[in-house]
Amino acid sequence: MHAEKTALPEVLILEPRVFGDARGFFMESFNQRAFEEATGCKREFVQDNHSRSRQGVLRGIHYQLEQPQGKLVRVTHGVVWDVAVDLRRSSRRFGQWVGVELSAENNRQLWVPEGxxxxxxxxxxxxxxxxKTTDYYHPESERSIRFDDPDLSIAWPDAGVELALSDKDLAGGTLADAEMFD
Structure with a gap:
């Protein structure tokens, strides 16, 4: 597994080794030892989640104040543009974001740490x-920041259709008003 730093050094792009031939391919999508060696992070993953969404669905920006979750994310079918935002007030990169295209074709994964x-x-x-998440879903402490918050100025790519958001995401707060990590 190869790890590539992003503009937010704690957020890493992971590229597993893929072995392919005319029959198809094989890859180890997760290996605890390889993850720790590539990232320098020791984490225990406790929950796996799978979502299917149609074109134009935008989910987030989500986080949990209690039981914060580190997330190792990937796409097994289709293409998404994935975003991580530093929400640690004590960080010199507070409010900065990175975006990465993840797809079934590129097999990239993104490590989004707690905070x-x-x-x-x-x-x-x-x-x-x-x-994969490092802590369990805790709905009482889940928060959402609006995807179009002007203080974040995330440059979302054109999805080719009208965006579809949940009521929860439409009601998300702003970075200026949101509860954050220290």
Missing amino acids: FGHGFVVLSETADFLY
Whole structure:
């Protein structure tokens, strides 16, 4: 597994080794030892999630104040543009974001550590999005920041259709008003 730093050094793009031939391919999508060696992070993953979304669905920017989740995310079908936002007030990169295209074709994964918000938009007709988390879902402490918050100024790509957001995401707060990590 190869790890590539992003503009937010704690957020890493991971590229597993893929072995392919005329029959198809094989890859180890997760290996604890390889993850720790590539990232320098020791984390225990406790939950796997799988979502399927249609083109134009935008999910996020989500985070949990209590039981913060580190997320290892990937796409097994389709294409998404994935975003991580530094939400640690004590960080010199507070409010900065990175965006990475994840697809079934490029097999890239994104490591989004605790203390960061996360969201994505589906660019293909549909996409299957899988993520491992370092803590359990805790709905009482889940928060959402608006995807179009002017203080973040995230440059979301054109999804080719009208965006579709949940009521929860439409009601998300702004970075200026949101509860954050220290």
